[in-house]
Amino acid sequence: MPRKSLIYDILLSSTSEIENEQSIVKEAIEKFNSTYATALGINLNLKSWQNNSYSQSGGRPQELLNKQFVEDCDLAICILWTRFGTPTGDYLSGTEEEIESMLQAGKQVFLYFSDIPKSPSKIDVDQHNKVKEFRKKHETSIYYKTYSSYDEFKELITLDLSLFFLHLKSKDSDEHTALNSDLSIQGISSNNAHSSLEFEQKSSSSIIQEYESNYPPV
Template sequence: MPGQTVKLLKVFIASPGDVMLEREKARDEVLSLRALAHKHGFDLEATGWETHAAPGMGRSQARINQLVRECDLFLGILWRRFGLPTGEAESGTLEEFNLARERYAKEHAPEIMLYFREVHPDFLADPGPQLHKVLEFKQQVEDGRLALYANYRDPEHFASLLRQHITDWLLKLVPDNRPGAPSAQAVEEIPPLSAFAEHLEYCRTELQKTARPLRLRTLTLPPLFLEEVEAERPRNMKVSIAVKTFPRLLILGEPGAGKTTSLKKLASEYAVWRGEGKEPGLNEPEDFNLPIFVDLSAYPTLAAKDSQHGLWRLLTASVRGVHDVDVRKRLAAGGCLLLFDGLNEVGEAYDEVVHHLRHLVHEIPHNRFVVACRPGIYREELRREFTAFQLERLSSFNASKVLEIEIGAEKAQPAWKGLDEYTRDLCRNPLMLTLLADELRAS
């Protein structure tokens, strides 16, 4: 920011060689959080042996240790390998961790975060020397309370945890008198969920009316991302599970595949809230996600008047019965499920909308984001911030059952049996199935 001194915060990544994907994810998360850091007068830089340890004479680990002495945040990542001895410690990661702890004891810096990837039970039965050292080290950390640590399932889960942890750490560094720091009064003024009763009723009723009778279907990985399957990312999962697993979810689907219906179903089912202390629908009672369905096709009209704040205006206008200021407060506090539909319908404003979406996820990071788009429109920029899945076509059986819901079993069953194989396959697309139902209903 002009006229403001920017402080560089260095994030050191320590790990053996079996978590290279996590190292890449860590660097990506640090890079993506720079926008948030800049907003508060900081900058972020990821450091590690592969990018910052210059070649030279002497012990190579000593050059890496210098990066530990300069870092503000220490990230340690371990799975099944502990690493090789350095001459000073059983592994480079352990030597780096010990140095970070020595620094913290003297300087209260760097902040130390450890991450342990979950190990399949088959490996635990006979861990071998490397995994045995990892398990032993983890036990020492736990027993001696040497540092806070988190367990994670896979690289995507790790990235999600890390994003949240770095965000929290970063915001703790913001002094109360720095512009952008929330005041205690502002926190107290966050509107309660009961203030959104009209909006929740709209999601439960009006959005439900315009959604087709489809279940929250299975999402499958787009073929171009198959390398992520090899990284132990699930090949498919239910929409309702995916939205809980990935804080930033991109749903790709061909025309008529059910993208809008899926988002409206999520909004209507997450809107089942019965008051403070009572169990909601898909939400957990202690972590209610307030759903906000946003139709991006309206963006070009709003942006014509205010391109800088067009997405924010559309977002707040999508909440019924609540003042814009209160919507912003709720979004700043977090706990909302933002469902952006129609990215493929913004025309020439596509790049502008993607730019705003990528900034929004860092501006209000304590919310969940789902964006729906056609595969042909989607481009690489969104993949840096979102986890992409693709809507699976209806099975022939499910298509026949949806038809029964639409026009009744008495008419639907003989009609479905009378279709040729080609037409049945076409009707696995929800839009084509809807057209068939309308035709049969009228006949």
């Protein structure tokens, strides 16, 4: 039977050196959709400049990208290692401009810093210092996470996506419950009307426990 589903566009913001993590994020989102899409009525759609941009004239490159797809994204996943990116004219890098614009819009940002060792000869010191400055800048504004291996990052992103959307769905259900209760108090929920408004009520903890037991984090 037909089902309603909410689609959340997720911006993947990172530099070119984060190839392995980009693949891990893509796999995590595919797993989320196959695991939770039907049960929660939520689908995640990953967007990035590599896959969702086109050549365009008439403005700053990053400004054009922002209008093409960045501004329409509902949340972002940002991953940084040793490189910060190229200045945009307004910010020190495209990644910084994307993340700052998301934060200013009050949108959710998942921020991760890689602590995986890298040969000193392959590190651009100036770029690395900019990453460190960005990390320090957001120490008190974002609860970011760090990882020391690709397996650890896979666990982090899988768990974070699952918990975030399970809590989001639970919150929506609680608000729906409150609205339904208010309608009942006002006498709107007669036997026939009540049957059309009726839905299964579950607490946040029960939803998370149920899905974590059926689909434990990988």
